[in-house]
Amino acid sequence: MKSMDENTILHHRARFTSSSLKPQHSQNSKQAKHFPSYVDVPDLSQRVRLLCEILARDSVTDVEDALNSTGVQPHPELVEEVLKLSYGCPTSAVKFFRWVGLAHKPSTYAWNLMVDLLGKNEMFEPMWDAIRSMKQEGLLSTATFASVFGSYCVAGRFDEAFMTFNVMDKYGIEPNVVAVNSLLGAICHEENCTAKAFEFLQKIKSTIPPDADSYAILLEGWEKEGNVAKAKTTFGEMVISVGWDPQNRSAYDAFLTTLVCGSQTSEAIKFLQVMKGKNCSPGLKFFSNALDILVKQNDSAHALPLWDIMVGSGLAPNLIMYNSVIGLVCSNNDIENAFRFLDEMVFHGAFPDCFTYNMIFECLIKNNKVCEVSRFFIAMTKNECHPSHSNCAAAIEMLFDRDDPETAIGIWNYMLENEIRPIDESANALLIGLCKLGRFSELKRFANGVLDRRINISESTMGKLKNACYKEGRTARDMYNHLQLRWTSA
Numbered sequence: 001m002k003s004m005d006e007n008t009i010l011h012h013r014a015r016f017t018s019s020s021l022k023p024q025h026s027q028n029s030k031q032a033k034h035f036p037s038y039v040d041v042p043d044l045s046q047r048v049r050l051l052c053e054i055l056a057r058d059s060v061t062d063v064e065d066a067l068n069s070t071g072v073q074p075h076p077e078l079v080e081e082v083l084k085l086s087y088g089c090p091t092s093a094v095k096f097f098r099w100v101g102l103a104h105k106p107s108t109y110a111w112n113l114m115v116d117l118l119g120k121n122e123m124f125e126p127m128w129d130a131i132r133s134m135k136q137e138g139l140l141s142t143a144t145f146a147s148v149f150g151s152y153c154v155a156g157r158f159d160e161a162f163m164t165f166n167v168m169d170k171y172g173i174e175p176n177v178v179a180v181n182s183l184l185g186a187i188c189h190e191e192n193c194t195a196k197a198f199e200f201l202q203k204i205k206s207t208i209p210p211d212a213d214s215y216a217i218l219l220e221g222w223e224k225e226g227n228v229a230k231a232k233t234t235f236g237e238m239v240i241s242v243g244w245d246p247q248n249r250s251a252y253d254a255f256l257t258t259l260v261c262g263s264q265t266s267e268a269i270k271f272l273q274v275m276k277g278k279n280c281s282p283g284l285k286f287f288s289n290a291l292d293i294l295v296k297q298n299d300s301a302h303a304l305p306l307w308d309i310m311v312g313s314g315l316a317p318n319l320i321m322y323n324s325v326i327g328l329v330c331s332n333n334d335i336e337n338a339f340r341f342l343d344e345m346v347f348h349g350a351f352p353d354c355f356t357y358n359m360i361f362e363c364l365i366k367n368n369k370v371c372e373v374s375r376f377f378i379a380m381t382k383n384e385c386h387p388s389h390s391n392c393a394a395a396i397e398m399l400f401d402r403d404d405p406e407t408a409i410g411i412w413n414y415m416l417e418n419e420i421r422p423i424d425e426s427a428n429a430l431l432i433g434l435c436k437l438g439r440f441s442e443l444k445r446f447a448n449g450v451l452d453r454r455i456n457i458s459e460s461t462m463g464k465l466k467n468a469c470y471k472e473g474r475t476a477r478d479m480y481n482h483l484q485l486r487w488t489s490a
Contacts, residue, residue: 035087035120044081047072051082055092063095074100076107083113090121108139115144119151124160127151135171142173146182153186158196161186177211180204184217194221198234205241212242216251223254228262231255244278253286260290265302272309281313288321295324300332316348323356330363335372338363354385361387365394373399374407377414386420387411393425400433408433412446416453428461435468440476444483451486462487 038044038052047070054066072078079100086093097114100106106114111134118127127148134140145168152161165183168175180201187197198218201210215238222231235255242248252275259268268290275281287310294303307325310317317325322345329337338360342352357380364373373395380387387395392411399408412430415423427450434443443465450457462484469480 036085037088038085041085044085045078047078048081048085051078051096052085055082055086055089055096058092060091060095063092064099067096067099074103076104076110079104079106079110080113083110083117087117087120090117090123093117094126108141111137111139112141112144112147116147116151119148120154122151122155124151131171138172140171140173142176142179142182145171145173145179146186149183149186150189153190153193156190158187158193162200175208177208177214180208180210181213181217184214188217188221188224192225194218194225194227194230197221198230210241212238212245212248212251215242216248216254219251219254219258223258223261226258226261228258228264231258244275244280246280248280249283252280252282253289256282256286257289257293260293263297265290265294265299265306269302269305269309272306276309276313281309281315284310284315284317287315287317291321291324295328298328298331300328300334300337303328304337311348317345317350319345319350319353319356322348322350322352323359326356327359330359333363333367335360335363335367335369352383352385354380354388357383357385358388358391361391362394365391365398368398368402370399370402370404370407374404377407377411381414386418387414389415389420389422389426392420393429396426396433397429400429400436405433405437405439424456424458427455428458431457431461432464435465438468438472440469440472440479444479447483448486451483451490454490457487 037056038049044052050070051067051072051074054063054070058066079097082096083093086096093114097106097110100110111130115127115130115134118124118130131140131144131148134144145164148164149161152158152164161183165175165179168179173179184197184201187193187200201214201218215234218234219231219238222228222234231254235251238251256268256271259265259271272281287306290306291303294300294306303325307317322341326338326341329341342356342360345352345356357376361373361376361380364376377387377395392415395411396408399405399411408430412426414420415426431443431447431450434440434446447457447465465483466480469476
């Protein structure tokens with residue numbers, strides 16, 4: 001590779017100070033992006049911070065003198081770091097780059113950063129000047145053009161991006177599938193532009209055959225846009241063109257996710273069966289995302305077969321996924337499957353937590369499963385998982401209504417012993433339950449205990465106690481009057 005002599009450097013200087021180079025900042029471009037700067041990086045070296053401050057602070061005409069006054073030697077790593085943090089001041093960055101060239105030959109990476117910096121600021125004429133200079137030095141690569149594709153696409157100038165691809169060979173870079181994929185990715189990164197990428201691929205595929213990554217990029221684009229029909233077309237073309245490949249997981253993930261998001265989960269399940277036979281099952285990421293979608297749709301009918309395919313493919317769901325599917329089946333009152341998942345999760349290394357137990361406990365309470373509630377309460381507390389205060393209150397109320405006061409009282413005592421708060425709702429449920437059963441001596445004892453602990457008894461509860469006690473007789477009435485005095489003075 002030729003060395004960069006002073007004449008070459010001066011040639012670069014002339015180019016970068018041509019009339020095409022006007023002070024432009026990202027804030028004034030269509031992109032209006034906030035580029036990372038030195039103020040966003042707390043642990044920069046003093047030299048990098050000093051140079052970045054000069055580029056951001058000093059006027060363009062003063063930059064070179066300010067840089068000279070620092071005495072800093074612009075070594076390649078330092079230059080690259082400064083350029084990465086100077087996208088917000090492109091004209092000063094050009095001055096800096098020229099100043100660097102007077103002392104050292106910039107690295108290929110620094111040149112590519114310069115091209116990217118200019119492109120991202122929509123300074124396309126000086127960007128092409130830099131590319132022509134890189135060509136003279138033999139520094140161009142596909143990565144350089146990938147940057148140009150991205151800059152044009154971000155600016156919405158897709159025709160220029162296609163033109164760039166078409167002139168690559170004139171700059172000594174043969175367009176290949178890597179370049180194709182770079183352009184496809186740049187197009188699909190923009191909103192609702194996957195159709196442009198698909199059209200480009202149709203035109204180019206006869207001369208540059210696409211690979212698995214080409215189709216994966218398009219399928220991810222269709223996923224983002226939710227275009228099920230186009231995703232199916234692209235997937236079918238991919239299978240014909242590149243066949244089945246277990247390594248092409250991102251394409252399978254994107255395609256199946258598009259189907260699930262498009263309410264075509266039955267179709268997704270059919271494709272999953274075919275993929276499994278081809279040893280091309282998607283990864284855990286797809287199943288996790290699909291499960292989230294089905295949970296939001298409250299669709300347990302499709303979630304369960306999807307889950308079985310996942311487990312049958314040898315994938316091990318994590319605790320978050322188990323909690324999601326248990327929450328889904330519990331919301332559909334499917335107690336049998338809730339226990340099934342609880343029993344199997346430990347075999348996949350996912351151990352139930354308090355959230356797991358409380359979802360099932362709530363489902364049992366809601367469905368008035370008295371015996372199961374009693375047994376499950378014992379099991380979850382044995383595993384050191386506390387029931388939530390709301391579940392305790394609901395369980396106490398249900399158990400009194402369903403003639404299991406002993407378990408209800410046991411839950412109350414557990415709440416006191418383990419300081420489960422807040423406790424007011426459970427206290428009121430306990431007192432009302434005892435009152436309904438006519439257990440007035442216990443009602444007196446527990447009510448006094450509640451008041452001793454300064455737990456709030458609601459006015460509604462006191463009204464119910466009064467009605468029951470006054471109907472019961474004098475002893476119960478006197479007991480209530482004593483409680484009422486304590487309650488009003490509390």
